[in-house]
Amino acid sequence: MSTMPDASSYRLPDDVKALHYDLTIKTDLQGLKFQGYAIIHLLVSKETSTIAFNSSKCDIKGILLHLDDKIDILDWNMDQAMERVTVTLPSLLRVDDEPQLHVWYCGELTNATMGYFYSSYKDNDVEKHYTVTQFQPIAARQAFPCWDEPLLKAKFSLNMVSRSDTVNVSNMPMVSEGPVDLAGNEQLEKLFHKEDTKEWKITSFQTTPMMSTYIIAFGNGPFAYLESSYVSPLSGMRRPLRVYATPDIISQGKFVLETDARILCEFEKAFDIEYPLPKLDILAAANFRGAMENWGLIVTQSQHTLYDDTSANFDAKKEVAEIQCHELAHMWFGNITTMAWWDNLWLNEGFATFMGRTVILNRVFPEWNCYSAFYIKYTEEALELDAIPSSHPVQVPIVDPKEIFQIFDALSYGKAASVLYMLSSYIGEKKFLKGVSIYLKNHLYENSVAEDLWVGIKEATGINVSEIMQNWISKTGFPVLTITEEADGIRIRQDRFFSNGDVKEEDNQTIWQIPLNILTVGEDGCVHIDNETILKTREMVYKLDVKAFWKINAGATGFYRTHYTQDQLQRLEQEASRLESSALSVTDKLSLISDVLAISSAGMGQTSHALSLIEAMRNETNYLVWLSISNQLGQIRQVWWDQDQVYDDLQAFKRALFEPLVRKLGYEYPDGEDPDTIQLRTLAITQAADAESEEVTTKLMEWFKEYTSSNTEVIPPNLLKTTFRTAVRHGDSSEWETVKRIYLNNLNPAVQAAALAAVCAITDPQLQMMTIQFAMEEAKPTSTVQIFGYLGNNDAVGRNLVVYFKCRFEEIVDRFRGTLDIYYFITFVANLLNTEEDAQALEDFFVGKDTSDFNLSLTQALDGIRSRAAWLERSEEDVRSWLEKWRQTHQE
Numbered sequence: 001m002s003t004m005p006d007a008s009s010y011r012l013p014d015d016v017k018a019l020h021y022d023l024t025i026k027t028d029l030q031g032l033k034f035q036g037y038a039i040i041h042l043l044v045s046k047e048t049s050t051i052a053f054n055s056s057k058c059d060i061k062g063i064l065l066h067l068d069d070k071i072d073i074l075d076w077n078m079d080q081a082m083e084r085v086t087v088t089l090p091s092l093l094r095v096d097d098e099p100q101l102h103v104w105y106c107g108e109l110t111n112a113t114m115g116y117f118y119s120s121y122k123d124n125d126v127e128k129h130y131t132v133t134q135f136q137p138i139a140a141r142q143a144f145p146c147w148d149e150p151l152l153k154a155k156f157s158l159n160m161v162s163r164s165d166t167v168n169v170s171n172m173p174m175v176s177e178g179p180v181d182l183a184g185n186e187q188l189e190k191l192f193h194k195e196d197t198k199e200w201k202i203t204s205f206q207t208t209p210m211m212s213t214y215i216i217a218f219g220n221g222p223f224a225y226l227e228s229s230y231v232s233p234l235s236g237m238r239r240p241l242r243v244y245a246t247p248d249i250i251s252q253g254k255f256v257l258e259t260d261a262r263i264l265c266e267f268e269k270a271f272d273i274e275y276p277l278p279k280l281d282i283l284a285a286a287n288f289r290g291a292m293e294n295w296g297l298i299v300t301q302s303q304h305t306l307y308d309d310t311s312a313n314f315d316a317k318k319e320v321a322e323i324q325c326h327e328l329a330h331m332w333f334g335n336i337t338t339m340a341w342w343d344n345l346w347l348n349e350g351f352a353t354f355m356g357r358t359v360i361l362n363r364v365f366p367e368w369n370c371y372s373a374f375y376i377k378y379t380e381e382a383l384e385l386d387a388i389p390s391s392h393p394v395q396v397p398i399v400d401p402k403e404i405f406q407i408f409d410a411l412s413y414g415k416a417a418s419v420l421y422m423l424s425s426y427i428g429e430k431k432f433l434k435g436v437s438i439y440l441k442n443h444l445y446e447n448s449v450a451e452d453l454w455v456g457i458k459e460a461t462g463i464n465v466s467e468i469m470q471n472w473i474s475k476t477g478f479p480v481l482t483i484t485e486e487a488d489g490i491r492i493r494q495d496r497f498f499s500n501g502d503v504k505e506e507d508n509q510t511i512w513q514i515p516l517n518i519l520t521v522g523e524d525g526c527v528h529i530d531n532e533t534i535l536k537t538r539e540m541v542y543k544l545d546v547k548a549f550w551k552i553n554a555g556a557t558g559f560y561r562t563h564y565t566q567d568q569l570q571r572l573e574q575e576a577s578r579l580e581s582s583a584l585s586v587t588d589k590l591s592l593i594s595d596v597l598a599i600s601s602a603g604m605g606q607t608s609h610a611l612s613l614i615e616a617m618r619n620e621t622n623y624l625v626w627l628s629i630s631n632q633l634g635q636i637r638q639v640w641w642d643q644d645q646v647y648d649d650l651q652a653f654k655r656a657l658f659e660p661l662v663r664k665l666g667y668e669y670p671d672g673e674d675p676d677t678i679q680l681r682t683l684a685i686t687q688a689a690d691a692e693s694e695e696v697t698t699k700l701m702e703w704f705k706e707y708t709s710s711n712t713e714v715i716p717p718n719l720l721k722t723t724f725r726t727a728v729r730h731g732d733s734s735e736w737e738t739v740k741r742i743y744l745n746n747l748n749p750a751v752q753a754a755a756l757a758a759v760c761a762i763t764d765p766q767l768q769m770m771t772i773q774f775a776m777e778e779a780k781p782t783s784t785v786q787i788f789g790y791l792g793n794n795d796a797v798g799r800n801l802v803v804y805f806k807c808r809f810e811e812i813v814d815r816f817r818g819t820l821d822i823y824y825f826i827t828f829v830a831n832l833l834n835t836e837e838d839a840q841a842l843e844d845f846f847v848g849k850d851t852s853d854f855n856l857s858l859t860q861a862l863d864g865i866r867s868r869a870a871w872l873e874r875s876e877e878d879v880r881s882w883l884e885k886w887r888q889t890h891q892e
């Protein structure tokens, strides 16, 4: 008999749920604690003698039940593991009853980045605190007792009690603020007990619409704000927009206000639904992981919110806009219409990623080449993760809510977004948006499942998209199309793709419906794309003139790999290297490079083909194509980093590719330059520096010296990170100390981020250990995992990172269990491991340890190591001999 809990045992019973929360939260920034009093209006849908709700980490002081004129004092039972409180009632609750549950409690404010927590900043060298929340997915229960499931929407009226000289923010606009008056207010009496109320104030916020608990938010602190507004293109109504931050950095908030106003207008037009709340605030927090789409109060890490207009750091600016665009998509998709349960998380995240990185971002910043950039950032990453045996379907059953953390991965974001993009390209973006609008309008303030979206799109197009999307959403993996030529056409066959090349019959059962997007060039030289044909069977023959130019997956809108014959690959290589009037778009080129390398890593082709293709494209001028080349070379390096001769040859090959670009583009960033050139220059200098180019290193070292001696203007902001990193890599403890100080003291989040990356660019083992110590003891809690990320990419650290990780393992688990960070530690630590022995040693380390919080990332990491090991074994000789031949013809 199995004792495994089923899905329903983790869900709250459905006999009673909350309709309306009346919450009063008192925040004590000096004592770093909070107290709360919740009055919860309940709806009884089945007769019951118990009430169960979620609560965690709060110390409950008392529970009352008010029913009609009667007040009962209740006993409760706390189940810590299930994070659930069950109260037993003195008599049965009946269906027509309208009871209110009163719960008062207190909690600690810690610097964990979940629940209700604090962040710090320095005000004239005095450390001060402010608070902020992060509730997604299941941490609202750490701040107030609640029915903490996305389906259980309710209205919320929030009162915040705080010291008078601080500012309170929440989802809705403030309606009143004033001194605390205890007279006749039993809630406030409980919160103050006998304490003097003189120093305190109470802020009340407007009641919210029906919403899920995970997008509730509030914060308290010495915040300052900048304000602007936007006018709804649908109604003409003007809504205030504010950015909040600590006073020292608030001046950097202008860009986010301007950008969000433009993005909001585009979303309204795309969905034909007005932004639903009376205001929108963005709060910048230093100790915050990523960004969170709380309705009406987006909270983001400072570097994702603030941008110093005077600094002209292109990447920093772009990152702010990209992240805001994603979070703003959620104001509709996720917040108005919410997934019924976490198994449809992809619907939220995939959609926000697709809209935020392509459709809407492209309308606001058409010069950013958003669709091609999307391929590199999301599609490629998802193709990589989905090619290992331990991948999971986009829609994944979630039994225990604690499993949710593990699926905030490249599949829920990147794969989901990519398959939505594939669908949108197939039916046309306009119709896709129309369908989304129908879907949202059908489920305003409600919950939904994937099928509801397909219904909306079907209504807009007449196409049964559910059938097309089925296997992309519910099945693990994706296909590789193998193309062979016949006399009057091509034969196209689909099989599951594994990066380790080991696809067994039982793994290869899914038949996907694949939009083929076949590009052909007619006799007149015109490009024609067939975007109607779908491969619905294992294989098919497609008629075309095999002697003319053709390509599958034009525009790389499809989520699959393509495997061509060697002859066809050569034709593609020739076309890709043509600088003018190539039939291939930028995205075609970068997906071609990506496919060729992935196919060779799986043993279906030779890695040297990818190297030849890269060499053939050395005169390319497009930034994104070069970014893709850098990424592919990075992947080869990730496998060959500890093979000395190959590593040296690879570095020389990289120098030969990027130094000419540096010479052509120079080190200066003239005003008014186009984004492509700006980014290409930054990339070329960064890659050349990474490849130890002497001329570039010398220049950057000179800059760093001047920067630290007096002139902080000398380094172009776009090159700050590369310059800092180069200085540390070629320096000693003094450079390391310098960048560490910059990270700790500089007020510009982009400069801090550059310094943090540089702290990790060390080579000396003594400094490596000091960096780990710094990560664990001195850095902001959110920086710890970032440091492991950088170290996991540092060849000089290599396998040492595993040793450091093992030493600190207990501490890491203690501090980061129950956050997304724990997932990433494992991924980063495994990044440079490339042998079966590495995989075995890592696996052995975890034997007997509780890995329940990160078992998925552990399995994915082990699969990744084994894929690299197989690739190395298969292609060692091929890569070595190609590079040797290259070296002999290009002796430096």
Ligand SMILES: [Zn+2]
Pocket (backbone or CB within 6 Å): 293, 326, 327, 330, 348, 349, 352
């Ligand atoms: Zn999101």
